[in-house]
Amino acid sequence: MSEPMRPADPASVGGFRLLRRLGAGGMGVVYLGRSGAGALAAVKVIRAESAADDEFRARFAREAQLAARVESPWVVPVLGADADAPEPWLATAFVPGPSLGEAVAEHGPLPGSAVRVLGALLGEALGAVHGAGLVHRDVKPGNVLLALNGPRLIDFGIARAADDTALTASGLVIGTPGFLSPEQARGDQAGPAGDVFALGCVLAYAATGRPPFGTGTPDALLYRTVHDEPDLDGVAGELREVLDACLAKDPQDRPAPEELRRLSEDATEDAVPEGATASPSAWLPDPVARTVAARAAESLALPAVEPTVVDEPGDAASAARRPLTSRRRLLAVGGALLLASGGSGAALWAAGRDDPGAKPVPAAEPTYVLGVQVTRGGADAALARACERAARLAAAEHNADPRRAYSVRVRVLDDGGTVDRATSVAHEFAADRDVFAVLGPTGEVTLRAASRVYAAAKLTHVSSTTGQNDYYVWSPDVTFQTGAPHQAEGTAIALSALVTGRMGRAGIVIDRSGGSAMHDQGGVLVTQWRDTFGGEVVPRVVAEGTGDGAAAVRDLLSRDLDAFVYLGPLEATADAARQLARAGFTGRRWMSHLLYGSDFPRLAGAAGEGWYAVTPAVDPAQLTTGEAGRLTAAWRKEYGSTPEPYATEAYDSTRMLLQEFARTVPSGGGRPARPALAQRLAKATYHGVARTYTFNDYHQYAITNETLGGETYVHQVRDGRFRQIGPIVPKQGSQ
Amino acid sequence: MGGRRPVLLAAAGALLLAGCTSEGTPGEGTATSAGAGPSGRSGASPAPSASAVNDAYTLAESAAPRTRAQAAAFVRGLTVRPDFFGPGYRKRDPYETGPGTWTVLGEDCVWRREPLAGTVLASLTRSFVRPDTDGKGPVFVSLTVTVHTSVVGARRDMAVSLEEPLRCPRQQLNATERVQGMTSRGDPYDEQRTATSDDDLAEFGEYVVDGDGKPRRFDWFKHRLGPVTVAATVRHAVGADEAEKTKVTQDALGGVTFVTADIDRLGAEQAKKAGVSGDAAEGAGDE
Structure with a gap:
C-alpha cells in the first residue's frame, strides 16, 4: 500500500523526483515519481541485495529493453530504466486507474459493449507485447487499468522473454490462479497463448462480475482451470464465441490476440447511440467513467514535491495512511477485490443499480x-x-x-x-x-x-x-452494532407469545446448521418461555449437517404442543413447516428472526402461511408516522x-x-x-x-424492555409474503 | 502489500463469554475475556491468504480408532498429567473410569453411568483434585475423552450436550449433589469466535451440595475433534473469589487444549504414516 516517503528513501532516482511510496515487495520499492517535465511515473527501485546476482541484473536489463520495445497505446510505456545502477530501477508512466478489478467490484459487471471494446484493445495490447518477444504471464483484472480513452495493460514485473526457457524450468507456477492458463496451472512453460487464455478470463470477469473458474484456494482454482469448463453464464453472442475460443484448454485452439479486434467492429455501434457524438469515455458506463475521472483529478492534485512526513504524535497509524491514488495501490485493490467479487449477486446488482x-x-x-x-x-x-x-x-x-x-x-x-x-x-x-x-x-x-x-x-x-x-x-x-442481540430476539418470541395468548407448551428446535446465532436465540427463548413466563418447553438441539431436524420435529409432534419454534437455516425451516402442515398442526409457529425477508414464504408455500418472524426490522410502509x-x-x-x-x-x-x-x-x-x-x-x-x-457498554444497540415490546415487530407470512402486523406491544397511536 | 497485512487473531484463544444468562436482562450481554489456553497454534503467523479455518484442532475420521480395542488403547494412551490443569493438581482415587461405560442424563434429569451407546467406541474419564491448602476448599477437575464411531456421531453428541441444560435446568448427580443454572454456548470453529477445535462447547453454572450453604461455580467444556470429544468439568473451591475462579477456569481450559493439541498431532502423524499428507488429513477432519 502506499505511504509517505521515509527518511531513508532517496529524493530522486534517474531524474525522477520521488513523491511517495506506492508499495514495497520482496524485490524493492515502487515510488510515485515526477519527471523533470512534470509527468507522473511509477518508479520501481530494486534493492541492492536483490540485484547482487549478475543473472538478475541481466534479466532485469532484458526485461526493460523488451518492454521499451512494446508500442501500443494500450500498454503502459516504459519511460526509462537502468540495470547497472547500484539499485537498478525501471520507470513506467503512471496511470491513476482504477483497475478493472476495482471498477467491477465497485460498480458491477461492465455492459457488453464495454467488454467488447476492452477485449479488442487488450487483444491489440497483447499482440504488441508478444510482437516485442515478451509474454506477460500475469494478465488479470488488477493489471488492467481503466482510462477514459481505453484500458492500459500494466506490470511486467514477472514478464519474461518468450525464448527464455531457463527461467521456467523450475516448473514454478507464475501468475495469478483463476486467471492463468491450464498449461501454467500445470507448471508448464507459458507461451503467448497463455496470455490469451488469461485475457479470456479477464473478459469473462468483466462481463459477469465472476471469475470464470470461481473463487477459493489457489489449489482449487488451478484444478478447476485444468479440468472444468469456465462459468460463462449470461454471456452470449459473438462475445461468447470469442471467450469460448480464448478459454480453450488446448493452447493450439486459441486465437491470436489480434483476432479479438473483431469484437470492436460492432461494439461501437451500441456504445454510441445513433446521432450522438462519441465522447472519449463513451466506452465506459457512466458510474465507472465518473470514478476514472475522479481518480485522474486526484492525481493532478498531487504536490510537485512533498516533504518527508513526520508522524503526528499519538497517531502514527493514521499518519502512515496518507491519501493516495496510485497505480500500485490500485493494483493491490484490484487484486483483492477481484477475488472479493465472485458472488452471484453481482450481475443482479448491475441491473438494478x-x-x-x-x-x-x-x-x-x-x-x-x-x-x-x-x-x-x-x-x-x-x-x-x-x-x-x-x-x-x-x-x-x-x-x-x-x-x-x-x-x-x-x-x-x-x-x-x-x-x-x-x-x-x-x-x-x-x-x-x-x-x-x-x-x-x-x-x-x-x-x-x-x-x-x-x-x-x-x-x-x-x-x-x-x-x-x-x-x-x-x-x-x-x-458499533445497531442490530439487536440474537438473545433478545429469543425473549421477543416468548414475549409475543405472552401477548397473543396463553404460553402453553412449546416445542423448540435449535438447529445448529444455522450457526451459533440459533443457540444464542434458542437458549434464551427456552429459559424465558419456561422460567420467566411460566410456560412449558420441549427443547431439541439438532446437530449440524445431519438432517436430523425432521426427526426432531416428528418427535415433538407427539408431545401435544401448543406452539412450535424452529430456529434453523432457511431450507430446514421450510421443511419443518411442510412437516407440521402435513401433520395438521395448527398452533402458533415461529421461525428465527434471521429469516425475516428471506425466501421462506415461497419455499414453504401453503405450509408457510401463518408462520411468525419477530424482529426489530421494520417495514416502514406499514407505519403511519411522518418519518x-x-x-x-x-x-x-x-x-x-x-x-x-x-x-x-x-x-x-x-x-x-x-x-x-x-x-x-x-x-x-x-x-x-x-x-x-x-x-x-x-x-x-x-x-x-x-x-x-443508544448503545450499551459493549457498543451494542441498547434494548430495553420497553423497546423490546414497542420497537420489535411481528411479521406473519400471509398470502405468500411477510406482512407486518405491528410491534409486539403496540404503542398508543403508533398504528 | 502492506495493506493486506494480516491482523492477528489476538483473541483467538480467548474464551469469550458473551450473551445474557438465564436470569439476565435481554440485550445486556457480558463480554469477558477469560484468558487463553496454551498457544501451541500456528495461528500467529498466517499468510494474508491463509484462512484460519484450516487451523482447528481436528482428527480425521480415517486417522481415528476403528474398533473398541483400538479406541480403548487410544484413550488410555493419551498423556494427561495433573499439572496440565495448573499447579498443585494430583490424581484422585479412583483415577480412571471407563472405557466401557459413560454417563448419560436421563429423561428424569438424573445422571447415570451406563454401558456405551452403539455409536461410541470408548470413553475414559480421568479425575484430578487440587487439595485445599488455604482453607478455601479443594478444586476438582475431570477430563473425559470419548471416541465415537463417526464424525456425525460426535456431532450428535455435542448437540445432546447443548440440549441437556435446556431440558434439565437442574441435573441430579447423586442423592445429594446437583448442577443447576447452566448456560451454554457452542462455537463451531469456522465462525471465528473462540473455538480452538472443530466445535467448542462451554457451559457455566452452579454446583450445589445439599446441606452446604453456598453453591460452587461449575464449568463444563467439551471440544470436538472429528469423531473424538474431549470434555472437562471444573468444580471450584467454595471459598474462592472471582479472580481465583477465573484463573482456575483459564488453567483448566489450558489443560483441555494440551490434550486436544496432542490428539491433533497424533492424528497428523497417523495420517502421514498412512501415506496421506498432513494437510489433507487436517482438512478432512470434519467433512
Whole structure:
C-alpha cells in the first residue's frame, strides 16, 4: 500500500523526483515519481541485495529493453530504466486507474459493449507485447487499468522473454490462479497463448462480475482451470464465441490476440447511440467513467514535491495512511477485490443499480467517503442490497442540502463473506484517508474479521444486520452494532407469545446448521418461555449437517404442543413447516428472526402461511408516522419500491453516522481525527425512523424492555409474503 | 502489500463469554475475556491468504480408532498429567473410569453411568483434585475423552450436550449433589469466535451440595475433534473469589487444549504414516 516517503528513501532516482511510496515487495520499492517535465511515473527501485546476482541484473536489463520495445497505446510505456545502477530501477508512466478489478467490484459487471471494446484493445495490447518477444504471464483484472480513452495493460514485473526457457524450468507456477492458463496451472512453460487464455478470463470477469473458474484456494482454482469448463453464464453472442475460443484448454485452439479486434467492429455501434457524438469515455458506463475521472483529478492534485512526513504524535497509524491514488495501490485493490467479487449477486446488482450518491459535486467542495462493506453473494445478497441502497439514499439526501459544508460519496466494497476478503476490504477502507466511517460488515464472521482491522485504524463502523458482540473484546472503541442481540430476539418470541395468548407448551428446535446465532436465540427463548413466563418447553438441539431436524420435529409432534419454534437455516425451516402442515398442526409457529425477508414464504408455500418472524426490522410502509412515510416515499422515488427488509435500520445507521460525523468536522474546515466519531457515537442518542438508538457498554444497540415490546415487530407470512402486523406491544397511536 | 497485512487473531484463544444468562436482562450481554489456553497454534503467523479455518484442532475420521480395542488403547494412551490443569493438581482415587461405560442424563434429569451407546467406541474419564491448602476448599477437575464411531456421531453428541441444560435446568448427580443454572454456548470453529477445535462447547453454572450453604461455580467444556470429544468439568473451591475462579477456569481450559493439541498431532502423524499428507488429513477432519 502506499505511504509517505521515509527518511531513508532517496529524493530522486534517474531524474525522477520521488513523491511517495506506492508499495514495497520482496524485490524493492515502487515510488510515485515526477519527471523533470512534470509527468507522473511509477518508479520501481530494486534493492541492492536483490540485484547482487549478475543473472538478475541481466534479466532485469532484458526485461526493460523488451518492454521499451512494446508500442501500443494500450500498454503502459516504459519511460526509462537502468540495470547497472547500484539499485537498478525501471520507470513506467503512471496511470491513476482504477483497475478493472476495482471498477467491477465497485460498480458491477461492465455492459457488453464495454467488454467488447476492452477485449479488442487488450487483444491489440497483447499482440504488441508478444510482437516485442515478451509474454506477460500475469494478465488479470488488477493489471488492467481503466482510462477514459481505453484500458492500459500494466506490470511486467514477472514478464519474461518468450525464448527464455531457463527461467521456467523450475516448473514454478507464475501468475495469478483463476486467471492463468491450464498449461501454467500445470507448471508448464507459458507461451503467448497463455496470455490469451488469461485475457479470456479477464473478459469473462468483466462481463459477469465472476471469475470464470470461481473463487477459493489457489489449489482449487488451478484444478478447476485444468479440468472444468469456465462459468460463462449470461454471456452470449459473438462475445461468447470469442471467450469460448480464448478459454480453450488446448493452447493450439486459441486465437491470436489480434483476432479479438473483431469484437470492436460492432461494439461501437451500441456504445454510441445513433446521432450522438462519441465522447472519449463513451466506452465506459457512466458510474465507472465518473470514478476514472475522479481518480485522474486526484492525481493532478498531487504536490510537485512533498516533504518527508513526520508522524503526528499519538497517531502514527493514521499518519502512515496518507491519501493516495496510485497505480500500485490500485493494483493491490484490484487484486483483492477481484477475488472479493465472485458472488452471484453481482450481475443482479448491475441491473438494478441506481446511484443517487454519486452525483458530481463542485470541485472546491470537500468530499468525505462513507464506506459500505457488504457480502453481495449468497444468502446475504438482499441484505447487501438494502444496506447499499440505504447508504446511497442517506448520502444523496445529505448532498442535496444546500447548507452542507462538504459532500459525501459512497464507496461499496464486497467482502465475499470470508475472513480473508473481509480483512482485505477493511484494510482498503482503512487506507483511504477520505473514508470517515463504514456501514457494515453485514455478517457475523465478516464483522469479527473486519472489526480487528478497523480497531487498529480507529475507523468507526456500524453493523446494522448482526447480533453477536464478540468484537468488543478486541475492538472496544470503534465498532458499533445497531442490530439487536440474537438473545433478545429469543425473549421477543416468548414475549409475543405472552401477548397473543396463553404460553402453553412449546416445542423448540435449535438447529445448529444455522450457526451459533440459533443457540444464542434458542437458549434464551427456552429459559424465558419456561422460567420467566411460566410456560412449558420441549427443547431439541439438532446437530449440524445431519438432517436430523425432521426427526426432531416428528418427535415433538407427539408431545401435544401448543406452539412450535424452529430456529434453523432457511431450507430446514421450510421443511419443518411442510412437516407440521402435513401433520395438521395448527398452533402458533415461529421461525428465527434471521429469516425475516428471506425466501421462506415461497419455499414453504401453503405450509408457510401463518408462520411468525419477530424482529426489530421494520417495514416502514406499514407505519403511519411522518418519518416512516417520508422514508417510504423517498425510497419509492429513488428505487421504485418500498424499503426492503433491513433497509430502514441501515438507513438509520447511516444517518446516525452522518449526524455525529458532522459534529466532529472542525468549523474552520479540515479533516477531523478519526477517533472523534467513535467517541461521539458511544454517547449518542439517535431518533430513527421507527427506533431510538443508544448503545450499551459493549457498543451494542441498547434494548430495553420497553423497546423490546414497542420497537420489535411481528411479521406473519400471509398470502405468500411477510406482512407486518405491528410491534409486539403496540404503542398508543403508533398504528 | 502492506495493506493486506494480516491482523492477528489476538483473541483467538480467548474464551469469550458473551450473551445474557438465564436470569439476565435481554440485550445486556457480558463480554469477558477469560484468558487463553496454551498457544501451541500456528495461528500467529498466517499468510494474508491463509484462512484460519484450516487451523482447528481436528482428527480425521480415517486417522481415528476403528474398533473398541483400538479406541480403548487410544484413550488410555493419551498423556494427561495433573499439572496440565495448573499447579498443585494430583490424581484422585479412583483415577480412571471407563472405557466401557459413560454417563448419560436421563429423561428424569438424573445422571447415570451406563454401558456405551452403539455409536461410541470408548470413553475414559480421568479425575484430578487440587487439595485445599488455604482453607478455601479443594478444586476438582475431570477430563473425559470419548471416541465415537463417526464424525456425525460426535456431532450428535455435542448437540445432546447443548440440549441437556435446556431440558434439565437442574441435573441430579447423586442423592445429594446437583448442577443447576447452566448456560451454554457452542462455537463451531469456522465462525471465528473462540473455538480452538472443530466445535467448542462451554457451559457455566452452579454446583450445589445439599446441606452446604453456598453453591460452587461449575464449568463444563467439551471440544470436538472429528469423531473424538474431549470434555472437562471444573468444580471450584467454595471459598474462592472471582479472580481465583477465573484463573482456575483459564488453567483448566489450558489443560483441555494440551490434550486436544496432542490428539491433533497424533492424528497428523497417523495420517502421514498412512501415506496421506498432513494437510489433507487436517482438512478432512470434519467433512
